[in-house]
Amino acid sequence: MSALQQAQGVFPIAPTPFSEDGRIDLASIHRLSEFYLSIGAAGVTVLGQLGEAPKLDAAESLAVARAFIQAFGRTPVIVGVTAPGFAAMRTLALESMALGAAGVMIAPPNTLRTDEQIGGYYANAAQAIGADVPFVIQDYPLTFSVQMTPAVIRRIVQDNPSCVMLKHEDWPGLEKISALRAFERDGSMRHISILCGNGGLFLDFECERGADGAMTGYAFPDMLCDVVRLQREQQRDAAHDLFDAHLPLLRYEQQPGVGLAVRKHVLQRRGLIASSAQRAPRSALTPTARTEVEFLLARLARHDARAALKPL
């Protein structure tokens, strides 16, 4: 149905850049988009959890989606439409598709518990946005507290033809990828694209397990693109070497809460966004934490020149 179903490579999770006074920074969206395209990103996902989507009102959400869609041209943009109810989800989904989005991403509300509740939720959501809108399941139990077994994901895929992709960020999650690909092989589930999140913490093995790439916001998406490419080219040791060099910083960025501050700080240090400002409720880096990030960047720069940034 949708090209997303066959997507491979990296869809960075884009942060929403704000200026110091809290307004949306359209110039930084443009700069970020150019950068993502220049490194070979296969697409981009906007208005995700770490894109501070819940901190925007309806008009702002649409403005951010529009800016990315315009900048990306024919390269697909996925818009996060997670909402407390289906009316707001539907409104944003339809508006985004009208602007040219390739699909939408839906995370489950953290009150869902049983398999029936989860399956029912996605059926309701798919109906609310319309059967012609391709959607991505976001499976992130650490943040959303909803546990989807492989069997539940299969049920969602089989029951909803418009489900085209899984943003996989369960933890642990390697066996889940293997289980889903086994479902495809035994014919019990049709093929969908699986892109991995969770900061990329297991990307080195996720590709080997059958994932199609990454969808996460690590501040060096160029590394993510390289690792996915190296894995596809069967350069296993080179992929792991590069990944391992980034792992100390990646792990540091993957801390809940403060991680977004690390991410925006590094993106600003790289010149990709003008300010690391967040909207409230915001996390912040203490001076000690900043020093730790600089230390990690300096150590990383010994292996990857892209981390050699101008001193502060």
Add this chain to the structure above:
Amino acid sequence: MSALQQAQGVFPIAPTPFSEDGRIDLASIHRLSEFYLSIGAAGVTVLGQLGEAPKLDAAESLAVARAFIQAFGRTPVIVGVTAPGFAAMRTLALESMALGAAGVMIAPPNTLRTDEQIGGYYANAAQAIGADVPFVIQDYPLTFSVQMTPAVIRRIVQDNPSCVMLKHEDWPGLEKISALRAFERDGSMRHISILCGNGGLFLDFECERGADGAMTGYAFPDMLCDVVRLQREQQRDAAHDLFDAHLPLLRYEQQPGVGLAVRKHVLQRRGLIASSAQRAPRSALTPTARTEVEFLLARLARHDARAALKPL
């Protein structure tokens, strides 16, 4: 600052009436409003959790608020502005106040755990909507999974002059009312209005503990008004007699999930809304459950003629 701080009596939690096709039913809003005013309601609260607020998009939320505010005239309307982020909360709060709302109600996100997080959240929210917008704390741990001690509520009240009221629906909650009123007596907390929710399940004792009234959606708000009035008039046994007669039905309506279906069904049976339709995700009454409600109404009618409804 605001008259709400001294509010007494009953603010029904208004359901949002939908027509069978899911559109907002403005005529029923008008009928409901007339009814609430006719029974002596001190105000009304709209767009609460059981008002299906999360199922409306931004424009619809405003339309519902407007309809109630127009119908209520000078009688205060409180608008629920709970949202996943402060931008959407601020937008709805400012628009509602511009329409003539008396204040707004804010429930905490269910991810808050520590006292510091809860206090910090309300400080951020108060700043987001502006210091001149009176707000109500909604303390409903059963639904929101956030536990506020009396000390945390005091901190919110003392730190935020625009906090004017507590929608009290902790369970158990009687000692919490006593603790808060003791804080007022010992001078450590300024006075706020306390209106009780949780379906009214303990309203008989809550007034005696120091609550100012009720803010809940039981399908016989006229009973709530009577009980609060009888308690104020020191007619204790009469208050309990009336309350006890309603308790079997009230308890039945207070079931999580299915409760809203009971409530809308009874309101429709009473001719106060045209349809019991809910938007998805919706709960529904099975035929057996409908029979049980009819049975409870018939038993109640022996004590309270308002429950003697025309047979289905």
Add this chain to the structure above:
Amino acid sequence: MSALQQAQGVFPIAPTPFSEDGRIDLASIHRLSEFYLSIGAAGVTVLGQLGEAPKLDAAESLAVARAFIQAFGRTPVIVGVTAPGFAAMRTLALESMALGAAGVMIAPPNTLRTDEQIGGYYANAAQAIGADVPFVIQDYPLTFSVQMTPAVIRRIVQDNPSCVMLKHEDWPGLEKISALRAFERDGSMRHISILCGNGGLFLDFECERGADGAMTGYAFPDMLCDVVRLQREQQRDAAHDLFDAHLPLLRYEQQPGVGLAVRKHVLQRRGLIASSAQRAPRSALTPTARTEVEFLLARLARHDARAALKPL
């Protein structure tokens, strides 16, 4: 396999009586047991959550089980063996069965989420205690935070021949009883006994839905016995009249946390246990709460002479 599978009537959840200094009060266990037998209880369940089971060490748990089993003679005693692991569960189960228990009750750990986890847990538990030990599923989401759908309960029943009973205390739960009985009728689930808990808050309708009786600890188990008997005798209005008279107190006792203090207080007031002492962490009744309970007892006594207690 076990007579429990056909059990009907009331199994009170017995409190564990302590003396003021915290020791187990065997004399009160004897008195309670005599009382339960005198009112026609079909059995008893000991070492439940509200029996303060987690506050006993291994030797004490066994002592309590032994005392009840001796007092009950041939009338069945079910022993709660919920434990953080299977070794402790197995030890207590085997020791209890050796003493003459009729079966054991197992609540799920509150970390279980998916259907697979829940089913797997009961399979492991059944294996740990041995296939010849009849067990009861305790389904109490409000306390244990585990949500079991009817389909999951059916799976447990079908996979584990030693599963003989459901302690049903989901809330809302009426449709669950109907669904399970429908499974029996359509042949997809074998028959088990369903006894209802949750303080008895919906006992009036639960029997009508197909439950076999009650398993809960309300301080007037004689009322529970009467209601179940009246329902069985098709005296519907009499059953509801009696139930409704108790509902104000029953609801008061059903408050989480403080409820056990109410229950032990009333049992002491009735002369059934010597002291209302709890072990830490304990809940307590404030003087105001005691007055409220006395008020409720006095009102109840107008309908049920058993509530006419000697003044304090």
Add this chain to the structure above:
Amino acid sequence: MSALQQAQGVFPIAPTPFSEDGRIDLASIHRLSEFYLSIGAAGVTVLGQLGEAPKLDAAESLAVARAFIQAFGRTPVIVGVTAPGFAAMRTLALESMALGAAGVMIAPPNTLRTDEQIGGYYANAAQAIGADVPFVIQDYPLTFSVQMTPAVIRRIVQDNPSCVMLKHEDWPGLEKISALRAFERDGSMRHISILCGNGGLFLDFECERGADGAMTGYAFPDMLCDVVRLQREQQRDAAHDLFDAHLPLLRYEQQPGVGLAVRKHVLQRRGLIASSAQRAPRSALTPTARTEVEFLLARLARHDARAALKPL
């Protein structure tokens, strides 16, 4: 009061070795203990969560504690006494201390939410085990779902003289260490030892923030000892180099659930325990996962010869 208050270095979290048939393997306990002592461990902690403590019955728990205490001689052994209630906690604590344990460790039940509940729980626990039994707070929100702010930890330390140590495994947690050490500097909290867990995922920076060492179960505790020593000797780059070499495997072992299988597998591969068997509920390594672990070990062996294990 207790030497634990000044403890520095590494207390490995010991796994409980089982033989293939599920019995406790005392010979492996002996071998593990010798190894821990040989690498310079400052002590050991037994019967922790990853020591499968909840899977032992009371007699087995004591047998494990005894075996480690005998093997460790004068080197301190801390015994996990976390239990669903205080009676079982007290029994195990007193028995362990009588055997020669240096102290006990207590994790909070996952139902605690407010600051008051957490503070009250530890006060009750300290009273239950007796004021002369030194205890360690386990602060592991990811597993126990209890969030303790620095202020709450301070309150526990100040209110309970027998609190001597924090097992720090909040995530993120670096600022928490800094905050607690700042409390010591400003005089508002007395000194306690802080040993870091969470698999060691941030050990590289935790020592720099003021932690005294590590208390975790990573399968190369010798690396943990080296990193703590290098940090103490101000060999910062050497510490980070060694840590970073282990990070890919450490991260792999730190996966919830399956992590224990990785840990026991590597310990078995290193010849430190005879079998990687777990008791139910158990996690297991798939053949693919085993291959991944071998791959990680082989890569690690290029930097640390201790990872050069005999091929399977």
